[in-house]
Amino acid sequence: MDMRDIAKLAGVSSATVSRVINGFNNVKPATAERVRRVIAETKFYPNSSATTLKHGKSSTYGLIIPDITNPFFPEFIRSFERIMVEWDRDMFMATTDFHASRVQQSIRRMLIRKVDGVALLASEIETEPIEALIHNRVPLVTMDRRLTGPGLSDVLIDYGSGMDEAVKHLKRLKHRRIGYIGGSVGPTISDHRRDAFIATMKDNGLKAEQELIRAGNYRIPGGETAMLELLALSHRPTAVIAANDLTAIGAMRTIQKHGLSVPEDISIVGFDDIELADILHPPLTTLRLSRSELAGIFFKALEALRSEPHAQGQQYAIRSGLVVRGSTGPAHSE
């Protein structure tokens, strides 16, 4: 069943059917009505492959995320998908599970499907697949990579603003030995966060001790392991800031398993503010990053590059802000 079949049944040409489907107004209302009736009766759906082939554009954006089981991403996807549906775009999602090879594979698939742009929220970024995108004039919007170029925009996560609030909050609670559990070693995005921590500590007249800075992996087990190391120190931190909420949850679990309490013994601050943060015991103090705002920025950035895939990209930014809940309290005086 194609447009020619519809045309035949409605006694018109396929060109007219196309015009009706695409809502052109230069069709006589009676004719349009007749065509629409046939379409409904036959349950006809136009074939998007033909349209994409014709236009060279698919009205689809690719979305690459590292870990769909981190609640931050489903919450992001929900917002992103809503915007896409509203604007009549399709979303093509892929997960990397933190493997660079999966990023490459995903980008390959997206190039084959002729997506109109890629939103890359994973941090396992290699230059080769990115060059393939740029070379094929497919716009790319990255997260916190802090690099722009032709067809390449970036959304900076202003970790610093929230981090400053967090450190000031802890300082007010008399914390001096503040630890940090970062993300995976390697990706620059992890470095940005760690550097923000160190800089903020300094700005607030506190020392960021080397031994209190550990690496995690953005997941619960990473937080557990890192916290274990911190607990083994002769001189423990009284508060710990984590690179994301899952890491913070892992840290909290370890503390509690050791018979210690949050926040009585150690205060914990997360990052993201996943919905879950509010149902934990104690509820997590965290730096909020708005998923819907982030989704909106990504969409805006993609649209801006869609019409002109080789235009100079932009640097966007999104702020984070402290949400105080139960996982932070006065410093445990030793």
Added chain:
Amino acid sequence: MDMRDIAKLAGVSSATVSRVINGFNNVKPATAERVRRVIAETKFYPNSSATTLKHGKSSTYGLIIPDITNPFFPEFIRSFERIMVEWDRDMFMATTDFHASRVQQSIRRMLIRKVDGVALLASEIETEPIEALIHNRVPLVTMDRRLTGPGLSDVLIDYGSGMDEAVKHLKRLKHRRIGYIGGSVGPTISDHRRDAFIATMKDNGLKAEQELIRAGNYRIPGGETAMLELLALSHRPTAVIAANDLTAIGAMRTIQKHGLSVPEDISIVGFDDIELADILHPPLTTLRLSRSELAGIFFKALEALRSEPHAQGQQYAIRSGLVVRGSTGPAHSE
């Protein structure tokens, strides 16, 4: 850049380029090598729209889920995506947020994109969009709808098997007044679960009291509200089984907010065994439904119908099993 360009650069015809890309072995190795080099140099990616148009098949399956923020689904998606990538298929995901109109919209998009099949895990099912699928010979695999037909398969969730374990477990702990918090009112899938509860209670010589059976909405707030109602009863249940883990979490929160303890005052049993179930306080006793197994069954069902979209569908089934953790304990004697 298309195959003809590649062909020209490699001094062959586009047919040969196509053969090389698709791994046909009737190309002289030297020629193939030359073509491959040109492809690599030009970073060429074939246009899948053309292939889809030609074949009438897209190697894509649609996946419709109700709520991506319910951790069950990301965990399912991860398994499903892995299988898809392994078998060189693409996944086209859509979320309904529990709206029937969004199901319809999603199916529309999938028909337009010519997916080779749809996995429908949402329960907001209306006959119209389903007919559109069948009419267009797009196979459909549903979850626990218990209906099959030409091009229509179903995966039954054997709630009963696990439910029996759960009730026996609670009975052994001396529970007699066992409540149930179900899913949304309406979808038959919710009815199946509730009926399984009632039947199982009866089988075990217990009475499923009407006033102890409440409806939720598969989300945390639904569990909270329903539990509030149960707590308001003059004769409260000593144990509650929930239609999914989020509902169970909501119920637990309400109990704890009221100064009561789980499981000392009331025992809670969930359904799904999301990863989160293990990090709660107390960890949740729940009926496990394997995401990877479920994903495998859906894939198998889709593949079986792909080659013959109008073949008679099959009824598949998946079992659930009890995982005992900390949220169940001896009945509180009143």
Added chain:
DNA sequence: GTGAAAGCGCTAACAA
């Protein structure tokens, strides 16, 4: 206001 027809990039049947 409507139709005829070319062509988007790929595949596969057929020819050489």
Added chain:
DNA sequence: TTGTTAGCGCTTTCAC
């Protein structure tokens, strides 16, 4: 082993 070519379903220009 390789090339020629028709055609998948749609859009759009041009003609009427």
